Amino acid sequence: MIYFDNSATTKPYKEVLDSFVKVSTDYFGNPSSLHNIGGQAEKLLSQARKQMAELLHVKQGEVFFTSGGTESNNLAIKGTALMYRNRGRHIITTSVEHPSVREAMEQLKDLGFRITYLPVNYEGRISVDDLEKAICHDTILVSMIHVNNEVGTIQPIEEVGSLLKTFPKILFHVDSVQAVGKIPLEIHKSYIDFCSMSGHKFHGLKGTGILYIRDGVMISPLFSGGNQEWKQRSGTENVAGMVAMAKALRLTLEEREDHLEEMLEMKSMIIDELKAMNDIYVHTPIEHSAPHIINFSIRGIKAEVFVHALEERNIYVSTTSACxxxxxxxxxxxxxxxxxxxxxxxxxxxxxxxxxxxxEAKYVIKSIKEVVNYLRGVMK
Incomplete structure (x- = not known):
């Protein structure tokens, strides 16, 4: 099997699964319980939080555990809107966001908020000048994807952060789900207030995630009923999942050190081969794009048909966002x-x-050429 659908989800590392099983078996207590079993679980949770903070170069108290990217995005966006609605009801985002951001914005629009969707150029990037022009007296939040989940375009996060530094009443949320482990991001130096991450995108487990919340920033919680995560995210913590996620991020960052150049070589080779084929259009830009995503279209061939044709060869790709x-x-x-x-x-x-x-990449390109020729022959 050749699995080239890692933006949808990644296969957990064996060490990650071993950690999850070990913690679930031996340290299964509720971290909120007063007895020793609960205390052991609480200690492991704190260690996982500390490790994540060190890997991300943030403070331990800025790491809030969630169930994944969708929850983190919703908590940042809706939590900000509810907390600061008396300050203003204008939010700025982009026209190329993940559905968990786009649909959250549409919900807020129904509640009386004004949403500005910034346009993008042919590479899928916004203009910082457009953002500055869109800011109003009652803007309370800018929410922006870091790496686009479909085409891999990288947004100018650092430049946006520098701009928003001059607007202290506007909070800055970054959806970094597709970027973690691939594109370095200095959260503090980029003046980011919220940053969303998801464990299963870097070989952790589904149902695990993080929302970074800058020290001193307050939001309104979406879940009520407990004091977990400093009252920002009630619910019994998934201790085993969070321990496993911390290990997954550490291993992924180590893999990046060892294998980034090979990934970049694969990406470059695949794009060059695709561009040499007739009626194939590569949408992923050469510059300002992540090393792991390549998006292209094949004129006249339905995407679903092509995906299933590759699947028959034990190759797994996707059409668009898994969501x-x-x-x-x-x-x-x-x-x-x-x-x-x-x-x-x-x-x-x-x-x-x-x-x-x-x-694997060379075999996939060979298969793509054969499948395209076959399907075009059938369609004649």
Whole structure:
């Protein structure tokens, strides 16, 4: 099997699974319990939080555990809106956000908030000048994806943070789910107030995530009923999942040190081979893009047909965001990049991890050529 759908989810490392089983078996107590078993669980949770903070270069008290990227995004956006609604009801985001951000914004619009969606250029990047022009007297939040989950475009996070530093009443949220472990991000130096991450995108387990909340920033919690996570996220903590996530991030950062160059070589080779083929359009930009995502379209071939044809060869890729792929919607991101609807409907996403190899990439390219020729022959 060749698995090239790592932006949807990654396969957990064996060491991660071993950690989860060990903690679930031997340290199964509730961290809020007063007895020793609960105390052991609480100690492990604190150690996981400390390790995550060290890996991310933030304070331990700025790491809040969640169930994943969707919850982290919703907590940051809605928590800010509810907390600061008397200060203002204007929020700025981009036209290429993940559904968990876009749909949260639409919910807030129904509650009386004004949402500005910044346009992007043909590479999928926003203009910092456009952002500055969009700021109003009652803007309370800017929310922006770091690495686009469909095409891999990197937004100018550092530049946006520097701009927003001059607007102290505006909070800055970054959806870094696709960036963690691939694109370095200095959270404090980028003046970020909230940063969302998801464990299963870097070989952790599903149902684990983080919301970084800058020290001193207050938000309104979405869950009520307990004092967990300093009252910001009630609910019994997933201790085993969080310990496993901390290990997954450490291992992923080590893998990045050892295998980033090979990943970049794979990406470059795949893009060059795709661009040499007739009626194939590569949407991932050469500059300002993450090392692991390649998005392209094949004119005249339905994306679902192509995905299943590769699956018959034991190769796994995807069409669009995993959160949207079964809806058969046209890519929101590609339309925002001014890609025609016809071309956008046939888009394919390849997404790599550090465990993939150049040999796998070469076999995938060979298979893509064969499948395209076969399908075009059938359609004649």
């Amino acid at each position: 949207s792929s079964k809806k058969k919607d046209v890519s929101h991101t590609l339309l925002a990049m001014k890609v025609s609807e016809e071309i956008a409907q046939s888009s394919i996403r390849i997404s790599l991890s550090y465990v993939n190899t150049l040999e």
